Amino acid sequence: MEKAIKRYFPIFALPTLLAFTLGFIVPFLMGIYLSFCEFTTVTDATFVGIKNYTRVFTDPTFIHALWYTALFTIVSVITINVFAFIIAMLLTKGIKGTNFFRTVFFMPNLIGGIVLGYIWQILLNGILANFGKTLTFSSSYGFWGLIILMNWQQVGYMMVIYIAGIQNIPGELIEAAKIDGANGPQLLANVTLPMVMPSITICTFLTLTNSFKLFDQNMALTGGEPSNSSQMLALNIFDTFYGRNGWEGVGQAKAVIFFILVAIIAVTQNTLTREKEVQQ
Amino acid sequence: MKRKLVSLMLVAAMTAGVVAGCGSNSDSGSNSNDSSESGDSDDGSGKVYYLNFKPEQDEAWQDLAKAYTDETGVEVTVLTAADGTYESTLKSEMAKDVKPTLFQVNGPVGLATWKDYCADLSGSDVYSHLTSEDYALKDGSSVLGVAYVIETYGIIYNKTILNDYISMDNAVVSSIDEINNFDTLKAVADDIQSRLSEINDQFGYNLKGAFTSAGMDSSSDWRFKTHLANLPIYYEYKADGIGSTDAIKGTYLDNYKKVWDLYITDATCEPGLLSSKTGDEAESEFGMQQAVFYQNGTWEYGNLTNDENGYEVTADDFSMMPIYIGVDGEENQGLCTGSENYWCVNSQASEDDQQATLDFLNWVITSDTGRDSLANVMGFTTPFDSFADGYVADNCLIKADQSYTAAGKTPVTWCFTTMPSENWKDGVGSALLEYAQGTGDWDGVVSAFVDGWATEYAAAN
Numbered sequence: 001m002e003k004a005i006k007r008y009f010p011i012f013a014l015p016t017l018l019a020f021t022l023g024f025i026v027p028f029l030m031g032i033y034l035s036f037c038e039f040t041t042v043t044d045a046t047f048v049g050i051k052n053y054t055r056v057f058t059d060p061t062f063i064h065a066l067w068y069t070a071l072f073t074i075v076s077v078i079t080i081n082v083f084a085f086i087i088a089m090l091l092t093k094g095i096k097g098t099n100f101f102r103t104v105f106f107m108p109n110l111i112g113g114i115v116l117g118y119i120w121q122i123l124l125n126g127i128l129a130n131f132g133k134t135l136t137f138s139s140s141y142g143f144w145g146l147i148i149l150m151n152w153q154q155v156g157y158m159m160v161i162y163i164a165g166i167q168n169i170p171g172e173l174i175e176a177a178k179i180d181g182a183n184g185p186q187l188l189a190n191v192t193l194p195m196v197m198p199s200i201t202i203c204t205f206l207t208l209t210n211s212f213k214l215f216d217q218n219m220a221l222t223g224g225e226p227s228n229s230s231q232m233l234a235l236n237i238f239d240t241f242y243g244r245n246g247w248e249g250v251g252q253a254k255a256v257i258f259f260i261l262v263a264i265i266a267v268t269q270n271t272l273t274r275e276k277e278v279q280q
Numbered sequence: 281m282k283r284k285l286v287s288l289m290l291v292a293a294m295t296a297g298v299v300a301g302c303g304s305n306s307d308s309g310s311n312s313n314d315s316s317e318s319g320d321s322d323d324g325s326g327k328v329y330y331l332n333f334k335p336e337q338d339e340a341w342q343d344l345a346k347a348y349t350d351e352t353g354v355e356v357t358v359l360t361a362a363d364g365t366y367e368s369t370l371k372s373e374m375a376k377d378v379k380p381t382l383f384q385v386n387g388p389v390g391l392a393t394w395k396d397y398c399a400d401l402s403g404s405d406v407y408s409h410l411t412s413e414d415y416a417l418k419d420g421s422s423v424l425g426v427a428y429v430i431e432t433y434g435i436i437y438n439k440t441i442l443n444d445y446i447s448m449d450n451a452v453v454s455s456i457d458e459i460n461n462f463d464t465l466k467a468v469a470d471d472i473q474s475r476l477s478e479i480n481d482q483f484g485y486n487l488k489g490a491f492t493s494a495g496m497d498s499s500s501d502w503r504f505k506t507h508l509a510n511l512p513i514y515y516e517y518k519a520d521g522i523g524s525t526d527a528i529k530g531t532y533l534d535n536y537k538k539v540w541d542l543y544i545t546d547a548t549c550e551p552g553l554l555s556s557k558t559g560d561e562a563e564s565e566f567g568m569q570q571a572v573f574y575q576n577g578t579w580e581y582g583n584l585t586n587d588e589n590g591y592e593v594t595a596d597d598f599s600m601m602p603i604y605i606g607v608d609g610e611e612n613q614g615l616c617t618g619s620e621n622y623w624c625v626n627s628q629a630s631e632d633d634q635q636a637t638l639d640f641l642n643w644v645i646t647s648d649t650g651r652d653s654l655a656n657v658m659g660f661t662t663p664f665d666s667f668a669d670g671y672v673a674d675n676c677l678i679k680a681d682q683s684y685t686a687a688g689k690t691p692v693t694w695c696f697t698t699m700p701s702e703n704w705k706d707g708v709g710s711a712l713l714e715y716a717q718g719t720g721d722w723d724g725v726v727s728a729f730v731d732g733w734a735t736e737y738a739a740a741n
Contacts, residue, residue: 134556136556226555226719242368245367
């Protein structure tokens with residue numbers, strides 16, 4: 001059997017490997033090369049050294065986008081995970097219509113980011129119009145709008161992961177804790193939370209990287225307005241690349257820096273939460 | 281063995297699917313004729329691939345391309361970039377194997393980006409048909425771009441409503457002709473704005489403001505950050521006797537403020553809502569007779585008179601007047617006329633394709649089908665001498681421009697083609713919006729306008 005797997009290895013792996021090379025590795029390497037170039041179209045570039053990287057840090061919009069994104073990530077990771085966990089707890093108590101609620105909460109996740117962005121833009125603008133304002137009135141409106149949107153979209157998905165984690169906790173363990181006299185909060189802190197740590201690892205990882213890389217929702221909801229002040233990193237890179245002539249290479253350099261940042265954050269987070277996981 | 285063969289074939293099919301999936305994806309742009317690959321074998325004649333800038337004319341270009349292919353057998357593909365995405369579409373199309381052979385730049389600043397891709401058109405037929413050298417984009421002695429449409433903008437106004445207003449008691453003017461400077465325009469707009477319900481009661485309109493909403497959504501903000509900003513630049517250039525500059529002084533920014541204040545005060549909506557108001561909303565406000573004044577240009581004629589839009593205004597209802605900003609002697613100012621659409625032929629395309637493109641262009645501006653489409657279907661006023669005999673667009677806004685010129689008014693040139701970059705326009709637009717909604721002050725606009733110009737000019741050159 002093992003031999004057969006080995007023999008057919010190329011057949012199974014090759015298509016994916018090929019697609020991965022074409023769709024990821026080649027553009028990735030090309031992107032790194034282009035970040036050291038000046039160009040108008042990607043097929044016709046001249047090498048300029050690290051000039052693009054020095055220009056990245058003279059661009060105030062990039063620095064602003066970096067802080068804005070960091071702040072957004074912190075707030076959204078906390079809110080999404082807290083809400084998702086609370087809902088997961090409620091929906092594992094066996095109340096009536098559990099399955100129906102789970103479906104309803106999960107559904108927003110099936111709608112694409114651009115569509116969601118425009119829908120929420122209409123909804124929120126409809127409310128704000130009563131006060132003579134719109135979402136793009138100032139960057140804090142856009143910020144909280146985006147937080148609401150992302151919560152609405154992602155809470156359901158994270159909830160499903162938490163439910164799976166909670167249901168995996170052995171009943172005997174909870175029973176034993178109860179017999180030992182643990183009350184609700186103690187049960188939560190000493191049994192449930194440690195036991196769902198793997199789910200927490202996955203969920204924080206997903207929300208963290210999702211928030212940091214957020215693009216569609218940001219573009220559709222505010223488009224970075226006003227004055228690029230609600231612009232997050234991914235959108236900033238896109239606008240630099242496509243919106244400013246002569247800055248294509250700088251956009252590319254930003255993308256490389258962005259990749260490194262996301263990689264560092266994701267790896268750190270993963271190691272940190274992994275350490276807290278317990279073996280059953 | 282057989283099974284192995286089958287699985288190998290399956291894998292091959294899968295891989296091919298993946299690769300073809302990527303390949304065809306990049307080609308099937310939304311509006312392409314979709315024949316770029318299935319075309320008949322190369323018989324030495326080139327192909328034409330036009331990346332069109334104007335979404336409203338997409339259908340007309342598709343029809344024209346088809347007519348040309350039917351007539352000559354030369355394949356013509358037309359792809360239209362969505363509103364506001366021309367530069368990014370061009371950037372990615374140019375990086376592909378099948379590149380546009382014909383594209384457009386918006387003037388000297390756009391040309392600077394695409395210079396290396398523009399073939400010299402000095403010996404071409406299309407260049408020889410230009411009525412004036414001014415309509416060509418030159419770099420030294422070579423002609424790199426040829427304008428194909430002359431456009432005019434100003435303040436489109438509803439003359440029916442305006443005349444009804446004038447017939448009222450205490451109207452501040454007694455004829456539309458009296459509105460030939462900023463102060464009068466402001467007086468009229470202020471008066472209409474303060475008497476909206478009176479006008480509505482008396483004439484049965486549904487007026488909501490003197491001006492349409494000055495929307496700062498990206499579908500509308502170019503009307504102010506580009507077109508309106510042209511006026512202070514035009515007057516500054518004129519006063520200094522220059523045609524472009526590396527540092528604008530902002531001599532006429534107070535005038536810019538005056539007219540912007542007018543737009544946001546005497547309007548159909550509160551300034552706080554401007555950030556999400558779109559171009560379509562402003563158009564429909566004018567079309568549904570909810571506003572009297574609407575800053576836009578000759579290209580709006582088609583939209584305003586199109587039956588499908590269901591607007592209440594008809595071609596007899598509206599005309600266009602110059603944008604007055606309160607400069608001395610503006611009684612003699614005409615409408616803003618110029619071009620920001622220049623055809624360029626891709627110098628990196630094969631010789632055959634370039635020749636095919638030039639032939640196509642020549643056919644477009646000399647054949648009956650081409651001229652009819654440009655003048656009557658697309659409604660363009662072109663700078664070509666071949667249109668003189670009867671191919672003049674039937675457009676009351678263009679006629680308004682002609683009558684201003686005939687009356688000896690000086691047309692305002694399009695200086696905005698010398699604006700240093702898109703980023704500069706965005707900066708001014710954002711500052712205008714912040715000023716309008718009260719989150720910023722006018723100094724922000726001045727700084728974006730003056731300092732931004734110097735920074736952006738330095739960054740681009």
